């Protein structure tokens with residue numbers, strides 16, 4: 001998440017809005033004389049949600065079923081389809097209605113194959129390299145020498161391009177558009193793509209951003225580097241650079257077997273509703289991407305967000321709550337390839353966008369939620385503050401004056417919709433599990449997951465029943 005944190009003093013009055021406090025739930029209404037109906041305040045409902053989730057949650061069970069049972073969920077893969085069927089069955093069993101999938105065009109699907117990379121000189125080690133998703137592979141074993149690329153601009157790239165032909169390019173840094181080129185990005189992009197094509201290198205190795213021999217998978221159907229693109233661990237990239245610094249050119253044998261599908265395919269989002277009452281045509285979208293990278297099992301990115309989302313619906317149904325607005329759960333796909341699922345959802349639901357009260361998503365690992373970004377909108381800041389005041393457990397949450405993207409809420413925010421993602425304790429997410437092979441269930445602590453679901457449930461409940469939040473004009477989040 002790209003976040004510029006700057007704090008501001010919270011001067012807002014914390015008294016919960018009248019709308020929130022006076023809301024009455026249906027399950028208490030079995031008396032005939034309405035004056036006898038005990039007013040169940042939003043505060044008590046929030047407390048009930050905390051208790052229900054603490055006592056009866058299915059969070060770890062669902063995380064294990066999805067990650068250990070089904071496994072990684074690359075967009076376009078059969079495993080993601082299986083996980084979506086699984087989630088739909090669960091959501092139905094939790095009382096959701098209108099449970100269905102919505103298709104969009106992904107482009108070609110991609111399937112991982114072998115990745116064998118070996119140094120032929122120096123210490124002759126097998127190198128920790130994985131093929132980048134959505135890159136095509138050569139159909140046979142290849143041999144090439146390594147050359148380091150450390151360029152900042154398109155011009156610098158063009159200068160070294162003739163030396164890259166037939167080589168394995170160890171990409172320490174790749175060309176970035178200057179502010180001037182940003183203004184005409186299409187032209188820059190076309191020029192760069194042409195230069196890459198002409199350079200005609202044998203393979204390109206990007207250096208992993210993770211520590212400790214861990215991988216850092218990425219790639220998408222629109223990836224710029226099309227053939228034999230791969231990710232090498234920091235440690236083995238360092239080895240290659242040390243050899244070059246001592247005048248030894250690394251010679252490498254490599255073979256990649258990942259492949260694109262012959263035809264283009266559809267990808268899907270899962271949609272499920274928990275209906276509202278007096279404002280049923282308005283909705284709060286509680287979304288999380290269910291897709292993951294494929295080296296681990298996508299437990300922290302974003303199995304956690306997916307099972308929390310499902311748990312919020314389960315708990316609200318179990319308590320027989322009657323929200324004013326409709327809760328719409330969306331399990332997105334294609335997030336890892338550039339928010340493809342949330343963008344497709346918004347496009348398919350243009351007519352409903354004005355009716356979206358708010359969108360919430362959780363996608364920053366398995367750490368405790370410590371606060372929310374207000375996206376720098378005063379009314380949203382006030383609403384978040386009022387929402388967290390519902391329970392003492394949430395009082396310490398920090399509502400921060402900042403805007404951040406990097407997950408599906410960004411696509412909603414850019415349409416002007418109030419869209420929020422929590423700030424979470426980082427734990428080992430950024431350094432280890434994020435997109436790596438150790439993104440597994442053993443990096444998720446049950447007590448954190450329970451806290452995540454409790455916070456998301458209370459915040460969602462407040463948005464379902466609170467004052468109408470203003471939308472903004474569409475804008476690009478920088």
Ligand SMILES: [Zn+2]
Pocket residue numbers: 289301302335363407
């Ligand atoms: Zn994610």
